[in-house]
Amino acid sequence: MNINSTLISGCQALNDIGYLLQDKQRALLVTDKNIGAIPAVRAFIEQARRSAGRLDIVDNVPPEPSQHDVARILASLDIRGIDMVIGIGGGSVLDVAKLLSVLCGEDAPALDALLAGEKPPSRVASMLIPTTAGTGSEATPNAILAIPEKETKVGIISPVMLPDYVVLAPELTLSMPAHIASSTGIDALCHLIECFTATVANPVSDNYALIGLKKLFTSLEIAVADPDNLGARLDMLWASYYGGAAIAHAGTHLVHAMSYPLGGKYHIPHGVANAILLTPCMRFVRPAAVKKFARAYDLLPAADPALSEEDKSHALVDFFAALVKRLQLPASLDELGIGADHLPYLVAAALDVRRLMKNVPAPVGANDVRDIYLALFPARNHN
Missing domain, CATH: 3.40.50.1970 (Rossmann fold)
Structure with missing residues (x-):
């Protein structure tokens, strides 16, 4: 395209x-x-x-x-x-x-x-x-x-x-408050890492994703903490643009498929829904995308080049979890008033987003989707 x-x-x-x-x-x-x-x-x-x-x-x-x-x-x-x-x-x-x-x-x-x-x-x-x-x-x-x-x-x-x-x-x-800058930045991150690891990824989308990830990793937290930093703000606009360009040449997958029901039924802002799902979804796809996760990890400012590819892939997922926490974004559905009794609807609705589910780089079924959603509720709500 x-x-x-x-x-x-x-x-x-x-x-x-x-x-x-x-x-x-x-x-x-x-x-x-x-x-x-x-x-x-x-x-x-x-x-x-x-x-x-x-x-x-x-x-x-x-x-x-x-x-x-x-x-x-x-x-x-x-x-x-x-x-x-x-x-x-x-x-x-x-x-x-x-x-x-x-x-x-x-x-x-x-x-x-x-x-x-x-x-x-x-x-x-x-x-x-x-x-x-x-x-x-x-x-x-x-x-x-x-x-x-x-x-x-x-x-x-x-x-x-x-x-x-x-x-x-x-x-x-500049008018974006910190929580909007954070959630929209995570949305861009999801576009980039999902397109990079999608089944339909290709050299063109990979190039966009890698350039965008490098800009995002170095600029997102600066743009949130120092909102008047126009250089960081411009880098984030470019990271977002590259994420969109990656979508145009490939496509998102699990995070976005599972976030659609959260926005459609519960009206959770899209970036917030993606932030909640980012870590558990990436933990699920990691074994099928070790090499690409390692390449993305290498773009982090504090990357350790001595790690093996396997360790880098785990470290990238850990970075995602820590980033969402540092940005003070929600990490569970309970925080948003959604209980585990909504699981059947969420699972069925996510699986129905077939356009994105076919891009997941690992086989994914109803039990997998349920387990990912289940991770977003406290243990006391698990059935």
């Missing part, structure tokens, strides 16, 4: 890109109210108003949007004549922007048809500007929507949704 997006990155990268809109008759900017209040975003909106013939704004994209949210946005818009969609925000905003770029196009399928698997033939021009460093949505062909009726999420996937322009501006991530 070719990623042909033009990348613009660096501090104040938003300041002088209005020329990219000068030939557009009508642009649609998609964001949420919190992001729209950031001074740099307000300044960009004014620049866009001066550059495009007309600028419409949708600023009510919710976290974890459903197909109903997208249908509501569409119903509120006259999409005739929109020839560019700009998304500024976290993964939810960018996913909705990608869908709208398709739905505003000529001969666009209906949203229900996209959900049923029909592939879009085209889209209008698009620009994606992430304000969190985790989802990598700006580099993936995926748009994830919650399906409340089924208490899960689905992915609409097409390379057509990859944008024309990606802007990585670290000052836009």
Whole structure:
């Protein structure tokens, strides 16, 4: 899959890109109210108003949007004549922007048809500007929507949704509180390590994953502890982008398959769900991915080159556990009010995410999934 997006990155990268809109008759900017209040975003909106013939704004994209949210946005818009969609925000905003770029196009399928698997033939021009460093949505062909009726999420996937322009501006991530920087950073880590170890991994996705992991290992905790460090923030945006690019060429697997039900039914933020699952899932796949775990371990700033590959693979899993703890993210489902009585639903729902389960590098069945979930409850709840 070719990623042909033009990348613009660096501090104040938003300041002088209005020329990219000068030939557009009508642009649609998609964001949420919190992001729209950031001074740099307000300044960009004014620049866009001066550059495009007309600028419409949708600023009510919710976290974890459903197909109903997208249908509501569409119903509120006259999409005739929109020839560019700009998304500024976290993964939810960018996913909705990608869908709208398709739905505003000529001969666009209906949203229900996209959900049923029909592939879009085209889209209008698009620009994606992430304000969190985790989802990598700006580099993936995926748009994830919650399906409340089924208490899960689905992915609409097409390379057509990859944008024309990606802007990585670290000052836009400064408004993230520490817990958001932590959870979105772990989401990026999951993308990178899962794609690196997936059954569909290949030299292209491996290259993206290794570059992204190196940046993330050296920058995540600095970005959380020193939120004004623009260098670390930019490195995290790049780590997130490389994670998305790895997804575009390979795919995630066990962590994401098992986190989908946690988001779909219990509305646990995606990065938090991934943080809870990271260590037990990686402990499960480790025996089938020793060499790759060892290569990833070697990228750690404090890696010990004298260790054997086997020991490095164990040390990487230990690092993941310690990292989640240092970032003060939840490590059990009990902390989030979910009891072990929910296990049957969780197991069935995770196994139903077949698109990701087929990427797991080790055979995985219902008992394996149950045991991983079971590790997320205190011993007193084990049956």
